[in-house]
Amino acid sequence: MPPSPPSRPDAPAEAHRARRGADAAIPNPDSAGRDQSTPHRRRLPLRTIALGTIGSLLLLAGSFGGAGVLVHDPILGSGPLSAMRYGHGRDLALAVLYTGFGVLVWAWVRLGRGVLAQLVDARGVLAATAAWILPMLITPPLFTRDVYSYLGQGLLALHGIDPYSVGPSTLTGPIPDNVHPTWQTTPAPYGPLFMGIAKGVILIAGDGMISSVIVMRLVLLCGLVMLIFALPGLVRELGGRLPVALWLVAASPMTVVHLVGGPHNDMLMIGLLALGTLLMLRGKHAGGIALVTLAMTIKATAGVALPFLVWIWAARLPGGRWERLLRAGAASVAIFVPVFAATMALAKVGFGWLPALSAPGMIVNYLSAPTGVGQAVHSLVSLFVEVDRGPFVDVGRALGSLALAGVLIWQWWQAQDGGTTAVRRAAIALLAAALLSPVVLPWYLTWGLALGCALRWTPRALSYVVGSSVALVLAYYPDGEQAMYNWPFVAVGIGAAVLAGLSLVRFDPLGLNRLRRGAADPAEFDGIGPAPRGSTKS
The missing domain is CATH 1.20.58 (Methane Monooxygenase Hydroxylase; Chain G, domain 1)
Known part of the structure; x- marks a missing residue:
């Protein structure tokens, strides 16, 4: 008789092992960034x-x-x-x-x-x-129409009109016609570098809508390339696993559907942020501060990470803590100011984008925790007396801003050891900025993940990211209108999110296989499945 075929790596067995240890951290990579326990082929x-x-x-x-x-x-x-x-x-x-x-x-x-x-x-x-x-x-554009606003703001800049003082409706033509009504008269809330990029896209693609969207998407895709380029180094510094990091932020539906399919300028921001952080960890402090400053000139949110990066620089200087912080802070400001000024000069815009940052505040939905609390309290009070929703939302947002300030200060203070501690705290701060801001949009989840993906993760924590990603994408309709008040649709979306999250750590979470065969018999994973009959499993 021929010998039994050798056993092959059993994906379901590995999946069951991951499920049993759902709270155990994923193994560390070796010095080359490979898992020591990974099969050779x-x-x-x-x-x-x-x-x-x-x-x-x-x-x-x-x-x-x-x-x-x-x-x-x-x-x-x-x-x-x-x-x-x-x-x-x-x-x-x-x-x-x-x-x-x-x-x-x-x-x-x-x-x-x-x-x-x-x-x-x-x-x-x-x-x-x-x-x-x-x-x-x-x-x-998928699940959003923001790219039309980008193009409209770039068209304003190209015509010499300040995009920080007026909205796209100032002009006429196919680009302003396709901007969402909410943003027709709204000034641009983005930084000067992005205004220059939007202007350049219009120069290259003209006013052809299809070509302009594709060119904008390709330009923003450079951010994903930078992020992927930075991840091997970040993983080595922060102790994570490269396949996990890439799976979290590159292959995720949040990236594929929102950042690329949208597209959104957050993709360019997080790429610069990740690359700048890697330079800081490698001791190239001036370059790191410069790149993160450029990220801030795309979208102001990147500025949350800058004070944490100063601690990385300060930790490598001689002297007392406050002396080191003062020296690193002064050097960082000396880099930040000319880089920021240069982007404003090249884009030919002023400081009008700072007051324009409040423009998204007109969006009211419960993805923002402070806004959601204000809405919930208003709904409760409305059961007894008819009152306007505005004051409740304003109070909720004010309290949320105070809570966010407290979180940012606390995380920054805890980051004074510099190094990987500062990066981990920066990732938490970016996540808090996404959740506690007056307005939260689904792709904001990528801010913290751009750095946090390189840390060590447990399978259970990853399952929460899976569920959150699915729920957030489904919070909007494919045409960009919000779906959060269509309660039957919301219920289906939450159910899909829970199922997706459970499916990462549990084979057949609905028990369908058990009902069909009487016992779990996991399907193969790309041909690497259960060992053949008669073989010995290792």
Whole structure:
């Protein structure tokens, strides 16, 4: 008789082991960034990559009718395909789009299982990321219309009009026509470097809406490239695992659908932030401060990290604590001021973006914890007396701002040892800035993850990120309108989020396999599944 075939790495067994140790940290990488316990030969997760690619292609197909389509679409404006934009045709497009999102999440969770079981390495995650992002490069804006606002603000700057004093409706044409009504008269809340970038995109692509969106998406994609470039070094410094970090911030539906499919300028901000932080950890302090300053000139949020990076510099200087802090702070300011001034001069804008930072405050939804508390108290009081919602929201936001200030100060003070401690505290501060701000939008979750992904994670903590990511994407409709007050839809979204989170750490969380076969029999993970009959499992 021929000998029994040798046993192969058992993905379900690894998944069960990860589930049993759901609160145990993922093993540390070795000095080369590889897991010491990883099998020597690992295949690309081809089935999972293909599954996610199908999801992305379905998102692409459905986006032409269900996403942030143009007011006057040159492709779908007339002819038989125009049916995708109205009535049952649009309903079908939305069904295809949501199916694609579900398939993409399914693939992401499968990929995460392989990463946790150490069956998928960084190369596999990067291959999946590239395959899933590629269809997103030509979609209409997904789950947002912000890119039209970017283009409208760039058009203002190109015409010599201050985008920090007026909104896109000052001009006429296809670009202002497609800006969401909320932002038609709103000044730009973004930094001077991004205004210069938006102006450059209009110069390159002209006023063609489709070409302008694609060019903007490609420019912002540079941020993801920078983030991926920085992650191996950040992981080595912060003690995480590169496949986990890439899976969290590169292959995530939050990145694929929102940051790329949107697209959002947060992608460029977090890329500069991650690269600047890596330079700081490697002792290249001036370059690190300069890059994070550039991140702030994209979006002001990056400025939250700057005081933490000063501690990294101060910890490497001689002298007492306050002397070191003063010297590092003075040097940082000496770099910050000319870099910021240079971006303003090149973009030909002034300081008007600072008061414009309050512009998003007109958005009121309960994704922001302080705003949500204000809304909840108003709803409770309204049961007894009719009152205006505004004061409740304002008080909630004021208290939230005080709480945020307290968190930031406390985290900064705890970061005085510098090094990895300061980076970890900066990641917490960025997460707090996302959750406690007066306005929270789904992609704000990526701010803290840009640095936090390089830390050590437990599978259980990763499952919370999975659930949060799914719930946040589904908080908005594909056309960019908020879905948070459609309660049946919210219930379905929360259910999908819980299921996705549980699926990362539990095989078959609904027990369907048990009902069908009478016992759990996990399916193969890309061909690396249960050992053949008659073999001995290791």
